[in-house]
Amino acid sequence: MTTMRRRAVPYLLISPTVALIAAFLVYPIASVAYYSLQHRNLTRPWADGFAGLDNFRQMLFEDEVFWHSLGFTAKWVVAEIGLQLILGLGLALIVNESFIGRGLARSLVFSPWAVSGVLTTGIWILLYTPSTGVLRFLGQPEAAVLGNPDTVFPAVVVTELWRGVPFFAILLLAGLQGIPGELYEAAAVDGAGRIRRFLHVTLPHLRDAIVLATLLRGVWEFNNVDLLYTLTGGGPAQVTTTLPLYVAQRAVDSKDFGYGSALTMAGFVILLFCSILYLRLSRFGEER
Amino acid sequence: MSADVMIRPGTRVVPDGARRRKRRDPGRVLRLYVPLGMYLVFTLVPFYWMLVFALRPAGSTDPVPWPITFEHFETVWNDIGYAVFFKNSVIVGVWSLLVTTVIAVMGGYALSRYRFRGRGLFMVVLLCTQFIPGAMMLIPLFSIFKSLGLINSLAGLVVADTVFNLPLSIILMSGFISAVPFTVEEAAMVDGCTRFRGFLAIVLPQLRPGLIAVGSFAFIHTWNNFLFALMFVSKQDSFTIPVGLSYTIGEYSADFEALAAGGVVAALPVVCVFAVVQRYLVHGISAGAVKG
Incomplete structure (x- = not known):
């Protein structure tokens, strides 16, 4: 009896988590699959019913916004992750050195991580708006950066970098702190300079941390809706609409749950496929 | 060498x-x-x-805020309703913090101290949840919450935010618990403590950094969550700060002073929390990552 009770302890401990995940993550995913085969629009309840693959047909063959959003999503994720990796790694290396005021410097450079996407939008609107922004001090012409299809992409990328680099740096800093100091000593004794120590000690040890950070951030940037929803609303003329943003627009604005679910399924498949491919290609966790 | x-x-x-x-x-x-x-x-x-x-006073274009005025804060706090949004955000944030932390300690303890059948699967499920986009869950969660009567209620937001906070919190917490040597706990049990009493007396006090890291993480995430609050709440007296802020961006786009003052109200709590707990967070991620 006591052994049975003892065996049950870990299951009791994880039971609230399992229940919550089952009810609010697993079940909803199953229901998305179900809705995607239905016509279901809260604003037109009379037209609801079984749709078969109609939503998917419409998505693949008639919806230009869908295809365009895929292209922009790819461009957005690649640009964000590439730049966040470079800046985040640089930042992590800097704040990993010991210098006076390091704690304060870390708190300051990491602080945008704590700021929400909506607030980031609020702050950067103040910076970007022609009449009030800081760009006028840089001699920038008085043009609406966010309203112009040519400038909107760099503008949103920089905005998200401001908020995204800190967490990348935090993840990599955690990885850096796991590298034993002895390795650097040994490399220095062997006559390796700073750059060779970075290439042959730091980078190989950070490999898994980098793969994990790029993957996590990649998924997050793919899913990032708050910022784009409030900063550009996907505009001008849908040029900054990512797939999840398009889903959110369909769900929140037009209450088209059936079609939105079909888009969601497409998003799941793409995300799953890309993640597995990335983990395979990067050979994550393999002994070298 | x-x-x-x-x-x-x-x-x-x-x-x-x-x-x-x-x-x-x-x-x-x-x-x-x-x-x-x-x-x-x-x-x-x-x-x-x-x-x-x-x-700075309305209409001023100086790059230095002088003379300092608090009129914009009075406007957003009293007239636009940030007093209510702030209160709602605090309620949702604190509840989500408490629920997340308690469940994360339980789950983290199970992962760290027990080798049970299904442990590996549980870990994989926790990691997989990181790939589930919040935006993509809007539609099914809305339907579920509607049938549970959780639309327009702060409790619904607590549930949704807790679910999305939990997986990472459990992984972090198990790293922190593993850092507390089991032998101390064993010694307490030999001295006649029950496992639970031993946990409260021995492990919990040493878990302070972990509790701070996980709790603040949950609070910040909940405080910042926009999409769920936007989708599940439509009555203005249940708005949280991010929703209020998004309407300030939309409606008052000419009123940059109100937007900025609202932004300061939104930023102040999380930036303060973050400044204090930042070092625990880096430590927590290393602990969680080392444990794998």
Whole structure:
């Protein structure tokens, strides 16, 4: 009896988590699959019913916004992750050195991580708006950066970098702190300079941390809706609409749950496929 | 290169000897302080600009907020309703913090201290949840919450935010619990403590950094969550700060002072929390990552 009770302890401990995940993550995913085969629009309840693959047909063959959003999503994720990796790694290396005021410097450079996407939008609107922004001090012409299809992409990328680099740096800093100091000593004794120590000690040890950070951030940037929803609303003329943003627009604005679910399924498949491919290609966790 | 001649600096990457040498290195300024300074400018100018707008009188275009006025704060707090949004955000944030932390301690303890059948699967499920986009869950969660009567209620937001906070919190917490040696707990049990009493008396006090890291993480995430609050709440007296802020962006787009003041109200709690707990967070991620 006591052994049975003892065996049950870990299951009791994880039971609230399992229940919550089952009810609010697993079940909803199953229901998305179900809705995607239905016509279901809260604003037109009379037209609801079984749709078969109609939503998917419409998505693949008639919806230009869908295809365009895929292209922009790819461009957005690649640009964000590439730049966040470079800046985040640089930042992590800097704040990993010991210098006076390091704690304060870390708190300051990491602080945008704590700021929400909506607030980031609020702050950067103040910076970007022609009449009030800081760009006028840089001699920038008085043009609406966010309203112009040519400038909107760099503008949103920089905005998200401001908020995204800190967490990348935090993840990599955690990885850096796991590298034993002895390795650097040994490399220095062997006559390796700073750059060779970075290439042959730091980078190989950070490999898994980098793969994990790029993957996590990649998924997050793919899913990032708050910022784009409030900063550009996907505009001008849908040029900054990512797939999840398009889903959110369909769900929140037009209450088209059936079609939105079909888009969601497409998003799941793409995300799953890309993640597995990335983990395979990067050979994550393999002994070298 | 034998191990016994090497200094053991713990996890510190720069040993003391190297540090002293580096202080006199003029290249250090270029390598360290110049890029750090540039990055600090990039980080802080947006914050500063928000403060300028929030604090200077309406109509002023000075890049320095002088004379300082608090009229914009009075406007957003009393007239636009940030007093209510703030209260709602605090309620949702604190509840989500409490629920997340308690469940994460339970789950983290199970992962760290027990080898049970299904443990591996549980870990995989937790990691997989990180790939589930919040935006993509809007539609099914809305339907579920509607049938549970959780639309327009703060309780619904607590549930949704807790579910999305939990997986990472459990992984972090199990790392922190593993850092507390099991032998101390065993000793307490030998002395006649029950496992639960032993946990409360021995493990919990040493778990403070973990509780702070996980709790603050949950609070910040909940405080910042926009999409769920936007989708599940439509009555203005249940708005949270991000929803209120998004309407300030939309409706008052000419009123930058109100936007900035609302932004300061939104930023202040999380930035303060973050400044205090930042070092626990880095530590927590290393602990969680080391455990895998």
